[in-house]
Amino acid sequence: MIVAEAWKASYLYWVFPALIVATVFAILGLIGVIFAIRLFAKYTCGRFRKTTRMDGKTVIVTGCTGGIGKETARDLAKRGARVIMACRNLEVAEKVKDEIIDSTKNTQVIVKKLDLSSFASVREFAADINKTEPKLDVLIHNAGYADTFKKRKTVDDIEMTMETNHYGPFLLTHLLIDLLKKSAPSRIVVVASSLYRLASFNIDNPNPVDTIPGYLYYASKEANILFTRELARRLEGTGVTVNCLHPGLIETGIWSSVPPPLNWMLFPIIKFFFKTPKQGCQTTVMLAVDEQLEKVSGKYFSDCRESSLSSSVSNMSRAKKVWEVSERMVKLGDDDPRI
Numbered sequence: 533m534i535v536a537e538a539w540k541a542s543y544l545y546w547v548f549p550a551l552i553v554a555t556v557f558a559i560l561g562l563i564g565v566i567f568a569i570r571l572f573a574k575y576t577c578g579r580f581r582k583t584t585r586m587d588g589k590t591v592i593v594t595g596c597t598g599g600i601g602k603e604t605a606r607d608l609a610k611r612g613a614r615v616i617m618a619c620r621n622l623e624v625a626e627k628v629k630d631e632i633i634d635s636t637k638n639t640q641v642i643v644k645k646l647d648l649s650s651f652a653s654v655r656e657f658a659a660d661i662n663k664t665e666p667k668l669d670v671l672i673h674n675a676g677y678a679d680t681f682k683k684r685k686t687v688d689d690i691e692m693t694m695e696t697n698h699y700g701p702f703l704l705t706h707l708l709i710d711l712l713k714k715s716a717p718s719r720i721v722v723v724a725s726s727l728y729r730l731a732s733f734n735i736d737n738p739n740p741v742d743t744i745p746g747y748l749y750y751a752s753k754e755a756n757i758l759f760t761r762e763l764a765r766r767l768e769g770t771g772v773t774v775n776c777l778h779p780g781l782i783e784t785g786i787w788s789s790v791p792p793p794l795n796w797m798l799f800p801i802i803k804f805f806f807k808t809p810k811q812g813c814q815t816t817v818m819l820a821v822d823e824q825l826e827k828v829s830g831k832y833f834s835d836c837r838e839s840s841l842s843s844s845v846s847n848m849s850r851a852k853k854v855w856e857v858s859e860r861m862v863k864l865g866d867d868d869p870r871i
């Protein structure tokens with residue numbers, strides 16, 4: 533009884549609850565500030581002006597049946613470009629094409645089959661473009677594949693993530709380079725990711741069939757950046773520029789590769805904090821369209837601004853080695869163009 537009375541009289545009797553309440557308010561305040569910062573970032577992300585036109589220009593966008601690619605194709609069609617949708621699934625692509633024509637009133641939108649996980653498909657697509665298109669102003673490497681755990685090989689016996697995200701686009705660039713040079717000033721845009729920092733392309737194991745694909749996705753994005761830097765060096769003076777970008781964290785189908793239960797936890801984060809595909813295509817569109825960037829090459833952009841790269845991808849001797857390994861992997865023939 534006496535102890536209870538003493539406890540009540542002690543200042544600790546009030547200080548403890550007050551501390552708990554203050555801590556709860558501080559935590560809630562912190563969460564609120566994080567929310568506000570993220571929402572601010574989401575709605576003030578870079579946005580490229582709508583007025584620059586692309587009439588008379590021909591653009592290829594790979595992987596545009598959904599996500600960032602679809603909004604990129606729509607935006608460029610709205611600006612008057614002839615848009616070639618290079619897609620794996622023709623049935624879905626035709627529906628998306630109709631939707632884009634409907635919303636932009638630009639009938640110069642066409643679909644062509646391209647499966648980046650097959651060198652034969654890449655060759656067939658490039659041969660068709662070289663035969664039918666008198667010029668090519670912009671080539672956008674947007675398509676991307678991600679899986680977390682499922683190890684898969686392509687028809688070429690190459691690890692799926694690496695071929696789709698790096699070797700396929702590497703070969704396609706070679707096969708279209710003469711057309712791009714002929715059409716100069718022309719551009720190549722590579723959709724990479726800031727998550728390249730999480731992994732490293734293994735030069736000693738260019739066909740990493742035993743590695744977890746989740747890791748290889750990041751490694752392929754590092755390869756995208758090294759490819760961009762070496763390509764820019766090799767294309768100097770040709771009038772063809774190449775730049776790469778991080779689109780931001782975007783609410784697209786690529787996140788469905790995250791397995792349960794991680795995807796259940798990720799779902800509200802993606803819904804609340806990630807940008808929409810329309811917001812996510814802004815940097816790609818800027819690199820494809822902005823007249824002020826006509827001579828800019830070999831750079832990395834994020835949120836419509838040039839951004840800095842880590843030292844691992846600034847190393848040009850590493851970029852050269854990745855290039856040489858990639859040349860061997862795609863088995864360039866004697867008649868294929870070299871860059």
Ligand SMILES: NC(=O)c1ccc[n+]([C@@H]2O[C@H](COP(=O)([O-])OP(=O)(O)OC[C@H]3O[C@@H](n4cnc5c(N)ncnc54)[C@H](O)[C@@H]3O)[C@@H](O)[C@H]2O)c1
Binds near residue numbers: 646726
């Ligand atoms: N969503 C993000 O948060 C995010 C972040 C950083 C980078 N990226 C990059 O953005 C690009 C677009 O991805 P997204 O987020 O719109 O995802 P998405 O899954 O919605 O789109 C990917 C597209 O690539 C196509 N594709 C996949 N494999 C292909 C193949 N073998 N041949 C041809 N096309 C193929 C798909 O059909 C789809 O149209 C990718 O390169 C991705 O790595 C996305």
